[in-house]
Amino acid sequence: MQNSVLEREKIMKRLAIGLGAAVLALTGTVAQAGETPAPDGVKLYFVNLKDGDTVKSPVTIQFGLSGMGVAPAGTEKENTGHHHLIIDESIEGEELNEAIPADDNHKHFGGGQTETTIELPAGSHTLQLVLGDWSHIPHNPPVMSEKITVTVE
Numbered sequence: 001m002q003n004s005v006l007e008r009e010k011i012m013k014r015l016a017i018g019l020g021a022a023v024l025a026l027t028g029t030v031a032q033a034g035e036t037p038a039p040d041g042v043k044l045y046f047v048n049l050k051d052g053d054t055v056k057s058p059v060t061i062q063f064g065l066s067g068m069g070v071a072p073a074g075t076e077k078e079n080t081g082h083h084h085l086i087i088d089e090s091i092e093g094e095e096l097n098e099a100i101p102a103d104d105n106h107k108h109f110g111g112g113q114t115e116t117t118i119e120l121p122a123g124s125h126t127l128q129l130v131l132g133d134w135s136h137i138p139h140n141p142p143v144m145s146e147k148i149t150v151t152v153e
Contacts, residue, residue: 042066084108090147
């Protein structure tokens with residue numbers, strides 16, 4: 001079952017990247033920092049985890065968002081975005097003006113997913129959610145959860 005979840009995540013990532021490329025090709029534009037505003041009072045948070053939790057791998061993580069909606073990458077709609085999970089890293093400074101990278105520490109959920117199950121090695125890990133606009137760039141102001149630390153047994 002774990003393999004089918006991983007395969008589904010890979011397919012969704014490829015679709016999101018392809019959709020984003022298609023939007024760029026059709027519009028001929030690239031979003032720049034500050035072009036996608038976030039309304040006041042938005043909250044991005046972990047539903048089922050809190051700072052200091054001890055968990056077992058694989059870890060199911062539920063994403064919470066209030067004050068905005070979730071839309072797939074490539075969907076340019078006011079007051080929406082899609083989730084990114086940052087693992088053992090930070091996004092700050094100038095990085096907030098750029099598309100969030102896609103790698104082992106920066107997980108994209110461009111299909112509009114609001115939950116994931118991931119494998120984490122034993123030890124301490126930081127987790128943070130960042131909402132990206134239609135082109136994976138954080139909103140202005142950035143919509144981010146608090147960074148939490150969990151320990152994997």
